[in-house]
Amino acid sequence: MTNSCSKLKRREGTSGISGQLYETKLLSLINFRAIHEHTIEEFQLVPNVDNIGTFDDICLKFKVEALNKAVFVFIQAKHKENIKQTLKIDLSTFFSSYMKIRQEFDPNHKDWLFKGTFDEEVCFFVIYTPARDQFPYVFDVTSGYSAIVDNLIGTGGVAKQSCSRREEIKSLCELALKEQMTHLAKRMANLIDDGKYQMLMSDDIMVRFHVVLAQKVVEVSEIQPNAYRIASFRHDFFGIHDKYLTVFKDALFKEILKTRKIKATDIKGLLDEFLGEPTNATKMSKVIGTVVTYEKGVLEMIKQYKNYFTPQLKQVYVSQATVSQAVELGAKEILLSPDFKIRVPTSFGNKDLTLNRGENQKRSRIEHLTTKITDLLGECKSDKIVTIDETWKDPGFLALNGGIAGAIGNIFVLDDDTKLMKITDHPESLEIRAKQLYESLNERIKLINEKIEHSDEGRWNEKLSNLCEYKFNFKIKKFPKLLIECSEYEEELVKDFLNKLVVYSQQANERSIEETLKVEMKEILTLDATQDKIDDMFLKYHNAILKWWMRPEGEFSSLYLTKNSQIFEKAISNIIEDPFLSSLSAPYIRQIRRYNYTFTEEAVKSLNLQNQPPVTMIVASSNTLTITKVFQYLKNKNYAALTIEQIVNLTKKKRKALIRELKAIKEEKIIIFVCDKMNYNEKEKKTLESMADAIRNNKTIIITNDLSVDILQIHFKTVDTPVHDKKNSLIDMSEETQKCILKNARVKFQGIEVGLDYLVNWPKATVELI
Numbered sequence: 086m087t088n089s090c091s092k093l094k095r096r097e098g099t100s101g102i103s104g105q106l107y108e109t110k111l112l113s114l115i116n117f118r119a120i121h122e123h124t125i126e127e128f129q130l131v132p133n134v135d136n137i138g139t140f141d142d143i144c145l146k147f148k149v150e151a152l153n154k155a156v157f158v159f160i161q162a163k164h165k166e167n168i169k170q171t172l173k174i175d176l177s178t179f180f181s182s183y184m185k186i187r188q189e190f191d192p193n194h195k196d197w198l199f200k201g202t203f204d205e206e207v208c209f210f211v212i213y214t215p216a217r218d219q220f221p222y223v224f225d226v227t228s229g230y231s232a233i234v235d236n237l238i239g240t241g242g243v244a245k246q247s248c249s250r251r252e253e254i255k256s257l258c259e260l261a262l263k264e265q266m267t268h269l270a271k272r273m274a275n276l277i278d279d280g281k282y283q284m285l286m287s288d289d290i291m292v293r294f295h296v297v298l299a300q301k302v303v304e305v306s307e308i309q310p311n312a313y314r315i316a317s318f319r320h321d322f323f324g325i326h327d328k329y330l331t332v333f334k335d336a337l338f339k340e341i342l343k344t345r346k347i348k349a350t351d352i353k354g355l356l357d358e359f360l361g362e363p364t365n366a367t368k369m370s371k372v373i374g375t376v377v378t379y380e381k382g383v384l385e386m387i388k389q390y391k392n393y394f395t396p397q398l399k400q401v402y403v404s405q406a407t408v409s410q411a412v413e414l415g416a417k418e419i420l421l422s423p424d425f426k427i428r429v430p431t432s433f434g435n436k437d438l439t440l441n442r443g444e445n446q447k448r449s450r451i452e453h454l455t456t457k458i459t460d461l462l463g464e465c466k467s468d469k470i471v472t473i474d475e476t477w478k479d480p481g482f483l484a485l486n487g488g489i490a491g492a493i494g495n496i497f498v499l500d501d502d503t504k505l506m507k508i509t510d511h512p513e514s515l516e517i518r519a520k521q522l523y524e525s526l527n528e529r530i531k532l533i534n535e536k537i538e539h540s541d542e543g544r545w546n547e548k549l550s551n552l553c554e555y556k557f558n559f560k561i562k563k564f565p566k567l568l569i570e571c572s573e574y575e576e577e578l579v580k581d582f583l584n585k586l587v588v589y590s591q592q593a594n595e596r597s598i599e600e601t602l603k604v605e606m607k608e609i610l611t612l613d614a615t616q617d618k619i620d621d622m623f624l625k626y627h628n629a630i631l632k633w634w635m636r637p638e639g640e641f642s643s644l645y646l647t648k649n650s651q652i653f654e655k656a657i658s659n660i661i662e663d664p665f666l667s668s669l670s671a672p673y674i675r676q677i678r679r680y681n682y683t684f685t686e687e688a689v690k691s692l693n694l695q696n697q698p699p700v701t702m703i704v705a706s707s708n709t710l711t712i713t714k715v716f717q718y719l720k721n722k723n724y725a726a727l728t729i730e731q732i733v734n735l736t737k738k739k740r741k742a743l744i745r746e747l748k749a750i751k752e753e754k755i756i757i758f759v760c761d762k763m764n765y766n767e768k769e770k771k772t773l774e775s776m777a778d779a780i781r782n783n784k785t786i787i788i789t790n791d792l793s794v795d796i797l798q799i800h801f802k803t804v805d806t807p808v809h810d811k812k813n814s815l816i817d818m819s820e821e822t823q824k825c826i827l828k829n830a831r832v833k834f835q836g837i838e839v840g841l842d843y844l845v846n847w848p849k850a851t852v853e854l855i
């Protein structure tokens with residue numbers, strides 16, 4: 086398996102601590118199972134893949150012995166604290182993600198995760214949650230792969246598939262078409278940016294919509310000397326109100342602005358002008374989408390320009406209407422520029438029938454198409470509707486080059502009444518090859534009818550009608566369209582999505598996933614170990630996964646979890662190196678993390694750990710809250726936490742073993758030493774002396790109270806002025822933590838027990854209670 090991931094981008098991880106732990110513990114479990122499942126030859130596991138929608142939390146691709154296909158599993162992990170709570174499922178959100186992932190697949194993709202043809206792959210789209218759900222289902226055991234997937238990710242109830250109503254399918258079909266318009270816009274923008282037009286018509290979505298683009302979006306020139314055409318944007322395209330083309334237009338504008346080149350020397354001046362008058366759409370149009378973005382009502386600098394004006398930008402408010410106007414102005418300036426030209430293949434837009442052959446071969450091909458079409462006319466029923474579907478056995482007849490796909494938009498035009506296609510009744514507008522085919526068809530019909538008139542034999546029992554009386558129903562997926570509307574193709578996409586959507590509800594919650602993994606670790610590794618040792622191993626392994634999960638994008642993009650990554654083996658090997666330290670540290674860390682508290686960035690920075698000296702002493706009014714902040718700051722660093730109470734209560738033998746381990750630690754490990762409730766007896770005095778000696782070569786954070794500062798400074802002589810942690814109030818906590826505390830705290834108000842969050846909603850709550 087290749088480990089290439091040069092194109093894969095990672096989004097920012099889940100912000101809530103509960104969600105983080107749920108995802109990372111589930112990731113730890115899946116990785117552990119995949120490593121130790123002997124039937125899996127290779128796998129690739131990656132979280133938080135950018136730009137693929139909701140099924141991005143955990144992405145897994147694996148190959149199994151004796152099965153010739155890779156299996157893809159895209160998971161959305163929906164953590165719920167209250168497992169009795171019903172999970173509401175918005176199918177449109179999940180379908181949108183399905184479409185993004187579908188469009189990402191490519192046989193030539195540089196990343197192994199998306200390398201392949203989607204319709205030929207085995208894919209599962211998984212909603213994974215400990216909560217109940219409200220969906221109608223049929224139980225799922227539809228493929229030989231589902232049992233393998235269940236063995237890798239299952240922790241609870243039976244996996245189920247959706248059974249959706251007709252109205253849901255209809256709305257998803259519309260969404261499918263809108264997603265295709267977005268994808269088409271990106272494809273068009275890529276063409277404009279890189280100019281590589283030669284392979285444009287090998288793109289399925291371009292094959293389907295290129296004629297509509299030529300009729301509604303761009304004007305296409307005659308063939309140029311070097312065998313290409315030039316497309317330029319129509320002025321009336323910018324005022325179009327069709328709901329699907331509007332989606333295309335909006336997406337195209339955004340993509341085009343991303344490709345705009347601005348000189349580095351001009352950026353400051355353009356930003357100065359914009360910030361001087363931020364509600365001026367014309368000035369905003371010079372930077373929007375290229376230097377500045379507008380997402381969720383907030384203006385932000387694009388990543389590579391973060392060093393420009395970021396503080397000033399945060400103080401600017403603009404309306405969505407102004408931003409939309411600026412985006413259109415900026416895109417128009419590019420797309421309607423006199424020098425703006427797009428090269429497209431000669432077949433783009435089907436201005437003429439595409440026949441890339443010699444003159445004799447062209448005549449022969451027109452003769453062949455004439456025969457095929459008139460045969461179809463003779464075989465059709467009295468309704469005069471010719472239906473051609475995927476079962477047609479002559480692919481050349483349906484091809485873009487030399488087939489009738491190249492006749493869509495010239496000979497074959499839209500019938501406004503039936504929305505089917507018909508043969509044009511304005512042949513005078515046809516170009517040379519299309520006109521030759523049209524004339525050949527008329528001549529053939531004339532000959533056939535003359536033959537029928539003079540003979541009772543022949544394959545036709547009645548004369549053929551005029552060409553313009555026939556209608557054509559092309560029920561083919563990868564075939565040019567003349568109308569942007571939902572079709573059987575979109576309905577098949579929706580059905581495919583529903584067939585691949587699997588709901589894993591009532592699965593293990595965060596703590597139960599941890600316990601499941603511990604049990605499996607003990608079983609698979611056949612450990613004759615105490616529970617403390619298993620707890621240790623889990624903590625080490627999960628911490629390694631957590632560090633990897635939190636890597637910055639640049640580091641992350643060079644690594645997947647694979648069969649050979651050894652993240653598990655390396656993590657647990659450390660337990661053998663420092664068993665006593667781990668056995669003491671693990672339960673204490675776990676105890677603190679159970680609170681699931683997080684603080685604001687300002688509160689964490691107040692500890693002044695950015696430029697940490699060898700020994701930092703923090704004076705705390707609440708050890709739990711202060712150490713929570715320390716853990717938050719050290720989130721992806723290597724550390725251990727000990728309390729003086731733990732060490733004092735060790736046997737003499739174990740205490741000596743711990744001190745030896747601390748002295749022998751080679752890696753850059755930070756020791757957190759919690760000293761509270763001290764009597765400063767002889768035993769504690771000796772403990773402090775030995776600890777000060779043991780960790781003198783390690784960075785150390787001491788957490789204590791006001792009463793113990795002087796005692797500790799006797800033993801830890803390098804301590805500078807202690808830091809007093811004063812930001813431990815509710816307002817210093819994250820918004821999520823505040824809500825959780827207020828929700829769970831119960832108080833009595835006028836004899837009625839209510840949640841504290843209810844009283845905070847003042848005065849509404851008071852009025853209701855009174």
